[in-house]
Amino acid sequence: MAEEPLEINEVDLFPKAMGATVVDRWTLSSAPDESRAPALAWWPVARIGLGLVVKRRIFKVFMGLGLINFLFFSAMIYFLAGLAAQLKGQRFGQGPLEFARNFIFTGTGESYRDFISGQNIVVMLLLAISGAVLVGNDFRFRSLTFYFSKPLERWQYFLGKLVATSLLVSMLTLLPCLALFVEYGLFGDTFDYFIESWRIFFGIVAYGLLVSVGMSTLLLGVAALLQRTISIVMVWGLIFIFLPIVTEVIHEAARGSHYWKLLDFWSLLQWCSNAFFGIESSLFSAEPWYPIAALAAWLGAALWAFWSKTRAVEVVS
Amino acid sequence: MSELIRLEKLKRLYGAHLAFEADEVVLQPGVVGLLGPNGAGKSTLLNMLMGLLAPSAGRAWMLGFDAARESRKVRSRVGYMPENDSFVAGLSVLQFVSLAGELCGQKAVDARRRAHEVLSLLGLEEARYRLIEEQSTGIRQRAKLAQALINDPDLVILDEPTNGLDPAGRSAMLELISRLHREQGKSILLSSHLLGDVERVCDSVVILDRGRVLAHGAVSELTSSSLRNSYRIQVTGSVEACGKLLRARGVGLEAIPARAGAPPRDYIVTLPPGADTRLLLEAFSAADGTEPACLLSGLQPHEENLETVFERIVAGGGGGSADG
Amino acid sequence: MNPVSIRELAKWYGEIAGLNKVNIELQTGITGLVGPNGAGKSTLMKILTGQLRPSYGEVLILGEDVWKTPSARRRLGYAPEGDSFYEDMSVLSFVRAMGRLCGLGGSADAFAHEALRQTGALEFAGKRLKACSKGMRQRAKLAQALVHKPDILVLDEPLNGIDAGGRREMLRLFEELAASGATIIVSSHILEEIEAVTDQILFLAQGNVIASGPLAEVRGLLKDHPLKLLVTASDPRRLGARLIESGLVTGIVFQRRRGLEEEDLVLSVPQVESFYRAFPGLARELGVVVERLVPLDASAEAVFGYLVGEEMGGGA
Numbered sequence: 001m002a003e004e005p006l007e008i009n010e011v012d013l014f015p016k017a018m019g020a021t022v023v024d025r026w027t028l029s030s031a032p033d034e035s036r037a038p039a040l041a042w043w044p045v046a047r048i049g050l051g052l053v054v055k056r057r058i059f060k061v062f063m064g065l066g067l068i069n070f071l072f073f074s075a076m077i078y079f080l081a082g083l084a085a086q087l088k089g090q091r092f093g094q095g096p097l098e099f100a101r102n103f104i105f106t107g108t109g110e111s112y113r114d115f116i117s118g119q120n121i122v123v124m125l126l127l128a129i130s131g132a133v134l135v136g137n138d139f140r141f142r143s144l145t146f147y148f149s150k151p152l153e154r155w156q157y158f159l160g161k162l163v164a165t166s167l168l169v170s171m172l173t174l175l176p177c178l179a180l181f182v183e184y185g186l187f188g189d190t191f192d193y194f195i196e197s198w199r200i201f202f203g204i205v206a207y208g209l210l211v212s213v214g215m216s217t218l219l220l221g222v223a224a225l226l227q228r229t230i231s232i233v234m235v236w237g238l239i240f241i242f243l244p245i246v247t248e249v250i251h252e253a254a255r256g257s258h259y260w261k262l263l264d265f266w267s268l269l270q271w272c273s274n275a276f277f278g279i280e281s282s283l284f285s286a287e288p289w290y291p292i293a294a295l296a297a298w299l300g301a302a303l304w305a306f307w308s309k310t311r312a313v314e315v316v317s
Numbered sequence: 318m319s320e321l322i323r324l325e326k327l328k329r330l331y332g333a334h335l336a337f338e339a340d341e342v343v344l345q346p347g348v349v350g351l352l353g354p355n356g357a358g359k360s361t362l363l364n365m366l367m368g369l370l371a372p373s374a375g376r377a378w379m380l381g382f383d384a385a386r387e388s389r390k391v392r393s394r395v396g397y398m399p400e401n402d403s404f405v406a407g408l409s410v411l412q413f414v415s416l417a418g419e420l421c422g423q424k425a426v427d428a429r430r431r432a433h434e435v436l437s438l439l440g441l442e443e444a445r446y447r448l449i450e451e452q453s454t455g456i457r458q459r460a461k462l463a464q465a466l467i468n469d470p471d472l473v474i475l476d477e478p479t480n481g482l483d484p485a486g487r488s489a490m491l492e493l494i495s496r497l498h499r500e501q502g503k504s505i506l507l508s509s510h511l512l513g514d515v516e517r518v519c520d521s522v523v524i525l526d527r528g529r530v531l532a533h534g535a536v537s538e539l540t541s542s543s544l545r546n547s548y549r550i551q552v553t554g555s556v557e558a559c560g561k562l563l564r565a566r567g568v569g570l571e572a573i574p575a576r577a578g579a580p581p582r583d584y585i586v587t588l589p590p591g592a593d594t595r596l597l598l599e600a601f602s603a604a605d606g607t608e609p610a611c612l613l614s615g616l617q618p619h620e621e622n623l624e625t626v627f628e629r630i631v632a633g634g635g636g637g638s639a640d641g
Numbered sequence: 642m643n644p645v646s647i648r649e650l651a652k653w654y655g656e657i658a659g660l661n662k663v664n665i666e667l668q669t670g671i672t673g674l675v676g677p678n679g680a681g682k683s684t685l686m687k688i689l690t691g692q693l694r695p696s697y698g699e700v701l702i703l704g705e706d707v708w709k710t711p712s713a714r715r716r717l718g719y720a721p722e723g724d725s726f727y728e729d730m731s732v733l734s735f736v737r738a739m740g741r742l743c744g745l746g747g748s749a750d751a752f753a754h755e756a757l758r759q760t761g762a763l764e765f766a767g768k769r770l771k772a773c774s775k776g777m778r779q780r781a782k783l784a785q786a787l788v789h790k791p792d793i794l795v796l797d798e799p800l801n802g803i804d805a806g807g808r809r810e811m812l813r814l815f816e817e818l819a820a821s822g823a824t825i826i827v828s829s830h831i832l833e834e835i836e837a838v839t840d841q842i843l844f845l846a847q848g849n850v851i852a853s854g855p856l857a858e859v860r861g862l863l864k865d866h867p868l869k870l871l872v873t874a875s876d877p878r879r880l881g882a883r884l885i886e887s888g889l890v891t892g893i894v895f896q897r898r899r900g901l902e903e904e905d906l907v908l909s910v911p912q913v914e915s916f917y918r919a920f921p922g923l924a925r926e927l928g929v930v931v932e933r934l935v936p937l938d939a940s941a942e943a944v945f946g947y948l949v950g951e952e953m954g955g956g957a
């Protein structure tokens with residue numbers, strides 16, 4: 001039997017190519033979208049800085065300490081509110097209640113000022129560490145060359161660091177203080193407290209911001225000037241422990257002129273807080289320009305120090 | 318892109334000390350080498366190009382932008398890999414490279430995607446999740462290169478990129494650099510002390526000394542003084558026998574001095590006019606089978622290599638530099 | 642007696658072997674030490690200079706055990722890889738102080754000046770180390786290694802940071818010192834420089850010496866890797882065919898040079914001497930003009946690649 005030649009259907013033999021590809025590892029896609037506004041280039045600096053400080057174990061210790069004070073105040077407010085509610089309508093306990101109110105937490109500017117002032121030690125410690133991590137390390141590891149080889153201006157670098165440190169300090173001062181304000185007001189019967197105490201609210205925000213931003217600026221200047229952790233901590237301690245004690249001694253014990261107090265940065269801040277909260281204070285009441293000028297001098301010096309030290313290029317003559 | 322870099326009467330002084338001066342230099346896109354002794358002004362030039370240092374006089378253009386006045390635009394189109402380690406402590410390689418992207422204006426998500434891509438290209442796989450300061454030199458160098466590439470720059474400036482790398486790493490880095498140009502079309506400005514590196518990857522060079530540009534141009538042009546009838550040969554066996562055979566055919570033989578106390582390894586032969594290398598082949602085939610043996614083990618046209626050109630130019634330009 | 646004699650040296654850190662079964666005899670002259678990062682080069686040098694104790698084996702400098710007899714180090718000069726000095730000292734004071742530590746008394750000053758002159762550091766001798774550039778510091782480091790005119794020099798990456806001209810000067814200096822009887826061991830990653838100055842090379846990988854000797858001889862021993870020779874000739878295809886017939890080559894690759902039309906031949910040559918003997922006659926028969934005949938993988942770098950590739954089981 002003759003065999004018929006096999007009909008080969010070419011289409012079956014070579015089905016359409018499935019389109020195999022081998023990805024060339026050596027291709028880089030084109031430039032990604034540069035969609036962030038150039039003016040916001042400081043935000044990554046701030047965010048990364050914040051992250052680096054928060055990662056540290058000692059940060060949690062300081063936060064804990066700072067919160068203790070907050071919890072104490074918060075509990076006092078709660079206690080007073082409870083006491084007031086209990087004694088409502090009773091003739092008996094009003095005296096002690098008034099006493100407690102005046103002594104522990106008055107709900108006036110002074111209390112809030114005292115809370116923020118009470119955080120000074122923890123804030124100081126926190127900032128010392130932040131200074132070393134945020135600025136000191138940048139000098140030690142030559143990060144500035146990296147930062148300034150990108151389209152980042154110097155003021156943006158400064159702003160980024162400032163925002164990071166200010167946020168950290170705010171977490172211990174401004175924000176808890178606002179929380180206390182809200183708590184106190186909520187324990188009242190009406191919202192009158194909030195409406196009447198707009199001045200206090202303004203005082204809290206102003207003082208909180210001044211402490212956060214002012215101390216951060218001072219820190220950045222000190223850290224840029226000294227660059228090494230131990231030096232930063234020592235000088236920082238000098239400014240916030242040694243100087244206050246010395247000026248207090250000179251002022252009180254040795255009856256020195258009150259101008260010495262201008263060297264105590266913390267008391268300068270407190271003077272400002274009195275002005276914000278509308279509290280009478282004896283110091284510099286007649287000559288407000290002195291503390292203001294002194295504060296400006298401190299901050300100006302810090303800014304100058306930071307500016308002149310953050311050059312990416314070390315000039316070796 | 319027409320010109321890569323243009324310098325016009327660019328000058329930088331520190332007090333009375335001239336750190337850098339160039340009248341007019343134009344560099345075309347490609348791979349450019351920057352050579353010069355220490356203290357020649359390379360860092361000064363690089364810093365002025367990146368807009369980190371203001372010139373005392375004159376102007377510099379990078380990719381068509383004024384380096385001093387439009388510095389931000391320059392920095393967003395140029396990648397810089399510094400000589401020294403320059404990191405943000407506490408970050409992983411990935412976080413560091415992503416930060417670089419964000420600083421160039423990319424959104425966090427885009428920056429991270431791009432960082433992953435660049436790190437894969439450079440072969441950093443698990444290493445990318447580890448802290449930079451704890452990594453070996455090879456990984457750190459590649460991380461530095463990654464952050465320079467994050468914004469897809471048209472020009473990448475590399476300062477001693479093979480520093481500290483072992484021979485395999487060095488070879489890999491140079492290959493990477495070549496491919497960045499060949500396959501990605503990027504221009505490269507390579508500053509290095511190692512002439513071998515420059516010779517291997519650069520098309521053109523700029524030679525500096527004591528703050529002045531002594532020479533610039535294509536490597537092939539600078540080294541093209543190959544004397545037509547001169548060849549460099551290596552010989553195994555009896556050199557005297559070789560010499561005799563060659564001289565008999567009118568070929569001059571001259572030893573290139575080698576190290577102190579060691580016999581020379583290379584020789585220069587000068588062919589008589591009109592002859593070509595077949596004369597050499599004839600001479601050596603005549604030696605075949607005779608004793609003592611004399612064998613041709615290497616042959617190449619006698620060209621100047623970059624090292625001799627560099628030496629000559631630096632010596633002619635006012636002597637070497639004071640500090641190492 | 643060899644100036645430096647290392648026998649069955651081993652150093653381990655807990656279980657991890659930094660070095661094992663190292664046997665080296667160094668003669669006067671220059672020996673290169675090459676190897677990937679982490680191979681044990683710095684460890685070896687530290688043991689050689691008596692800073693680390695060997696876990697096993699002995700290291701003899703001019704016949705004396707360098708760990709047990711500190712005075713053996715008197716004839717030793719060491720330039721370590723790291724970069725740490727007394728930053729506030731001037732270069733001259735530093736070198737002089739180092740000289741005094743090596744036993745130079747009143748002559749320390751003169752010797753220091755001489756050492757600084759040799760390493761080209763005299764111009765900045767008064768400068769403080771912290772104000773010095775990397776290249777200057779490197780020269781200061783070399784000067785302190787030489788100041789007491791040691792018989793044995795151990796140099797770990799000595800040219801790091803030095804510019805192109807300076808490197809050649811330093812290499813010439815090493816050659817001079819070797820010619821006047823010193824025993825020098827130099828570790829470096831820049832293999833072309835090592836190749837140019839050394840008499841023999843020690844290849845180190847994973848804590849073992851995997852090869853040693855003059856480079857050409859080591860290359861000759863790599864039987865698995867026939868020599869690759871590049872030939873540029875006027876009629877490559879005809880020449881290639883003839884070479885195949887002759888049996889002198891085991892493989893040919895035709896390679897186009899960068900951007901040009903002409904092809905070069907890359908030959909795999911198992912018997913190099915026979916090839917050199919026969920090649921000129923063969924080429925002459927065909928009448929081709931040969932422009933170039935160069936080995937592609939006889940350099941230290943290529944040899945290193947083959948050795949380390951083998952060490953890691955063929956995969957890098």
